[in-house]
Amino acid sequence: MSVETSKGWEPKIVAFACNWCSYAGGDLAGLNRLQYPSNVRIIRVPCSGRIDPQFILRAFAMGADGVLVSG
Amino acid sequence: MKRVGVFVCECGTNIGSVVDAAKVAETAMNMPGVAFATSYKYMCSDPGQDLIKKAAEEHNLEQVVVASCSPRMHENTFRKAMSAAGLNPYQFEMVNIREHVSWVHSDKDEATQKAIDLVRMAVAKVVRNRPLQVSYIPITKKALVIGGGIAGMQAALDIAETGHQVILVEREPTIGGKMAQLDKTFPTMDCSA
Amino acid sequence: MVAVAQHPNIKLYSYSEVVGLSGYIGNFTVTIKEKAKYVDYDKCTGCGLCETKCPSRVKSEFDLGLGERHAIYKAFPQAVPNKPVIDAKNCRKLQTGKCGICEKLCPVKAINFEDQDRFVTEEVGAIVMATGYDLFEWEKAYGEYGYGKYPDVISGLHFERLVNASGPTGGKIKRPSDGKIPQAVAFIKCVGSRDDTKGKSYCSRACCMYTAKHAMQVVEKIPGGEAYVFYMDVRTAGKGYEEFYQRSVERGAQYIRGRVSKIYPRGDRLVVKSEDTLIGKPIEVEVDMVVLATAMVPAAGAEEIAKLVGFSTDKDGFFQEAHPKLQPVETFTGGVFLAGACQGPKDIPDTVAQASAAAVKVVALLSKDQLATEPMIAYVDETKCTGCEFCVPICPYQAISMKPIKTRVHGETVERQVAEVNKGLCQGCGACVAACRPCALNLNGFTNDQIVAEVDALCL
Ligand SMILES: Cc1cc2nc3c(=O)[nH]c(=O)nc-3n(C[C@H](O)[C@H](O)[C@H](O)COP(=O)(O)OP(=O)(O)OC[C@H]3O[C@@H](n4cnc5c(N)ncnc54)[C@H](O)[C@@H]3O)c2cc1C
Ligand code: SF4
Ligand code: SF4
Ligand code: SF4
Numbered sequence: 001m002s003v004e005t006s007k008g009w010e011p012k013i014v015a016f017a018c019n020w021c022s023y024a025g026g027d028l029a030g031l032n033r034l035q036y037p038s039n040v041r042i043i044r045v046p047c048s049g050r051i052d053p054q055f056i057l058r059a060f061a062m063g064a065d066g067v068l069v070s071g
Numbered sequence: 072m073k074r075v076g077v078f079v080c081e082c083g084t085n086i087g088s089v090v091d092a093a094k095v096a097e098t099a100m101n102m103p104g105v106a107f108a109t110s111y112k113y114m115c116s117d118p119g120q121d122l123i124k125k126a127a128e129e130h131n132l133e134q135v136v137v138a139s140c141s142p143r144m145h146e147n148t149f150r151k152a153m154s155a156a157g158l159n160p161y162q163f164e165m166v167n168i169r170e171h172v173s174w175v176h177s178d179k180d181e182a183t184q185k186a187i188d189l190v191r192m193a194v195a196k197v198v199r200n201r202p203l204q205v206s207y208i209p210i211t212k213k214a215l216v217i218g219g220g221i222a223g224m225q226a227a228l229d230i231a232e233t234g235h236q237v238i239l240v241e242r243e244p245t246i247g248g249k250m251a252q253l254d255k256t257f258p259t260m261d262c263s264a
Numbered sequence: 265m266v267a268v269a270q271h272p273n274i275k276l277y278s279y280s281e282v283v284g285l286s287g288y289i290g291n292f293t294v295t296i297k298e299k300a301k302y303v304d305y306d307k308c309t310g311c312g313l314c315e316t317k318c319p320s321r322v323k324s325e326f327d328l329g330l331g332e333r334h335a336i337y338k339a340f341p342q343a344v345p346n347k348p349v350i351d352a353k354n355c356r357k358l359q360t361g362k363c364g365i366c367e368k369l370c371p372v373k374a375i376n377f378e379d380q381d382r383f384v385t386e387e388v389g390a391i392v393m394a395t396g397y398d399l400f401e402w403e404k405a406y407g408e409y410g411y412g413k414y415p416d417v418i419s420g421l422h423f424e425r426l427v428n429a430s431g432p433t434g435g436k437i438k439r440p441s442d443g444k445i446p447q448a449v450a451f452i453k454c455v456g457s458r459d460d461t462k463g464k465s466y467c468s469r470a471c472c473m474y475t476a477k478h479a480m481q482v483v484e485k486i487p488g489g490e491a492y493v494f495y496m497d498v499r500t501a502g503k504g505y506e507e508f509y510q511r512s513v514e515r516g517a518q519y520i521r522g523r524v525s526k527i528y529p530r531g532d533r534l535v536v537k538s539e540d541t542l543i544g545k546p547i548e549v550e551v552d553m554v555v556l557a558t559a560m561v562p563a564a565g566a567e568e569i570a571k572l573v574g575f576s577t578d579k580d581g582f583f584q585e586a587h588p589k590l591q592p593v594e595t596f597t598g599g600v601f602l603a604g605a606c607q608g609p610k611d612i613p614d615t616v617a618q619a620s621a622a623a624v625k626v627v628a629l630l631s632k633d634q635l636a637t638e639p640m641i642a643y644v645d646e647t648k649c650t651g652c653e654f655c656v657p658i659c660p661y662q663a664i665s666m667k668p669i670k671t672r673v674h675g676e677t678v679e680r681q682v683a684e685v686n687k688g689l690c691q692g693c694g695a696c697v698a699a700c701r702p703c704a705l706n707l708n709g710f711t712n713d714q715i716v717a718e719v720d721a722l723c724l
Binding site: 161188191192193194195196199200201203204205206207208209210211212213214215216217218219220221222223224225226227228229230231232233234235236237238239240241242243244245246247248249250251252253254255256257258260 | 272277278290342505563620623639721724
Binding site: 012041043047049050052054055062063064 | 723
């Protein structure tokens with residue numbers, strides 16, 4: 001994941017967001033133009049119940065610095 | 072090799088003013104499986120949807136990625152456009168570069184980079200999509216109404232009037248519910264039974 | 265009411281309850297328990313002779329104890345169906361074996377003391393919940409109003425029975441204690457409503473209006489009658505409602521803004537103590553009867569029936585709509601719709617509107633021959649499924665069941681169990697997929713390899 005590094009070290013964050021709540025919350029943040037750092041990448045899942053621990057481990061193994069699970 | 076088409080929407084200036092849509096499309100061209108990529112002002116508009124149709128024919132596309140607004144908003148629009156273009160509507164992924172990128176970030180380079188990453192993610196996903204078919208289940212053309220107060224009676228009558236069978240279950244010896252116990256009722260003060 | 269009973273497309277199961285339900289949208293199977301009525305409705309003509317000589321008399325539920333009924337009874341003269349039932353608990357014949365008067369009186373031999381509860385099953389495609397409401401049991405919560413000790417402190421529904429021409433007093437407003445016509449009546453609003461500590465936090469919506477109606481009935485029906493209404497607010501949001509309330513004030517109803525702190529007897533009258541918050545002074549009014557506008561609460565058994573049908577209730581036990589603004593008659597369970605006060609307190613105009621809305625949703629569903637189902641649901645790779653059944657209880661929608669399949673192992677045919685996903689029930693949440701240890705379950709549109717590929721693409 002290529003995150004802008006000119007400003008120094010930035011953690012790479014992978015977020016798993018439930019379509020019905022957190023992903024929709026992300027949409028709401030957009031509608032309200034709430035600004036937040038750009039180093040988070042959201043993967044949409046149908047429900048937080050869909051998230052298999054292997055996905056989280058995979059993200060860390062592939063070099064993510066943080067994983068956010070939200071649902 | 073799969074043949075993916077990538078369409079990056081500018082949403083007027085909603086996306087275009089923060090994300091360099093042309094650059095996203097250009098970068099997408101080099102992603103594995105991508106056969107065609109372009110940017111356009113309004114993907115959800117009729118000409119935008121036509122663009123998918125034309126590109127599907129010209130470039131023999133099998134799968135499509137649209138990077139635009141939230142899938143919660145337009146996923147269905149584009150699934151329909153897929154069908155119209157002769158493609159399986161489930162060979163489609165949507166990338167949210169408006170609510171999740173252009174509206175919440177202001178640094179153009181960072182936002183463009185994030186959009187590129189999200190498109191790469193969607194391309195990786197779409198090439199693994201199976202063509203799905205909507206399936207059909209039968210319907211028993213009969214309704215059950217539980218409770219025979221004014222609510223249940225009205226619903227039962229309205230359904231029955233359309234010619235459908237209704238089963239009305241009331242636990243008391245009589246239907247009518249509370250309304251049968253009332254005298255005259257507001258606001259008209261006519262009788263209730 | 266009669267229109268319902270006579271409609272050729274409506275089959276009425278009165279004195280019955282839904283006791284079992286399975287299936288999913290378009291394909292439900294219901295089990296209905298028809299309680300024993302001890303009267304054969306095919307024979308009964310509804311003549312009412314049987315009731316006349318029944319020696320057993322008990323308080324009438326329909327009249328909220330203000331009147332009496334027999335053991336064999338119709339709830340009220342216009343009941344639908346207009347045929348009696350025998351209340352077994354109070355029937356002498358059924359309890360002691362001695363009596364049977366009604367049986368002798370019945371000209372068509374409709375009485376059947378051997379009758380038993382019957383269970384029938386029906387197939388339906390859609391369900392409307394319309395179980396309504398009950399009234400908050402103020403007697404358990406409001407000590408300051410006497411915990412139900414004073415017979416002349418009654419609820420609004422009791423008052424309705426008193427003014428009703430076919431009620432126990434023939435429409436004369438008489439107070440329960442001594443049958444005297446009350447000269448002064450106090451009304452207290454929001455009893456159990458808008459009261460976090462003793463009752464419910466919500467507004468019951470119909471009480472302001474029916475109290476205005478009752479106050480008007482007192483001043484109009486009782487010569488020289490006085491009506492005092494103790495209120496917190498007067499809420500008249502509805503077409504013609506404010507005008508209705510104004511009319512009750514014009515006709516002489518006196519509105520006093522304040523919460524009643526105590527009711528106590530003085531002679532054969534009742535003293536209502538409150539504060540008039542508009543003038544900031546304590547106030548005492550002596551009246552002959554007090555009517556409480558008690559909160560609407562979900563009908564008894566609402567929680568159980570919601571569980572049975574498989575949808576949720578809200579914090580107060582009312583049925584939960586799918587969206588408060590955009591899907592007010594849908595539930596989270598496909599094919600199940602809501603109408604009336606079971607979804608939340610409401611008056612008749614709103615109830616009727618919601619019932620018609622629910623009917624349209626039902627008809628929209630029933631007018632289709634088939635139902636398209638979203639294909640982004642779970643599927644099973646039977647070769648990988650070990651039959652552990654781990655997924656079955658995980659599914660929040662009860663979509664997974666086990667089925668036997670035949671496979672060949674070392675040249676022999678053996679039968680084993682594998683999971684099967686019901687396409688009508690699966691909502692595509694993927695909870696089962698994450699739980700399946702041999703990775704036999706997967707979710708269309710969100711497969712394991714797709715999500716892993718997404719993770720990889722992002723972490724590149
Ligand atoms: C004192 C008073 C006066 C009122 N006056 C007015 C008025 O003047 N104007 C007005 O618009 N509104 C008035 N209302 C409000 C009105 O009563 C309600 O709006 C209306 O009755 C709601 O209808 P419903 O069918 O939803 O519920 P209900 O009338 O409660 O009917 C529900 C029915 O379902 C049955 N049931 C419950 N559970 C089950 C089960 N598990 N299985 C089978 N059957 C079941 C019950 O036996 C009942 O017959 C008044 C309310 C009160 C308390
Ligand atoms: S048999 Fe039962 S219902 Fe019939 S008259 Fe006697 S007590 Fe009443
Ligand atoms: S006497 Fe017989 S026919 Fe008449 S109401 Fe009673 S049960 Fe029915
Ligand atoms: S995806 Fe969800 S709803 Fe479907 S079978 Fe699995 S657990 Fe049940």
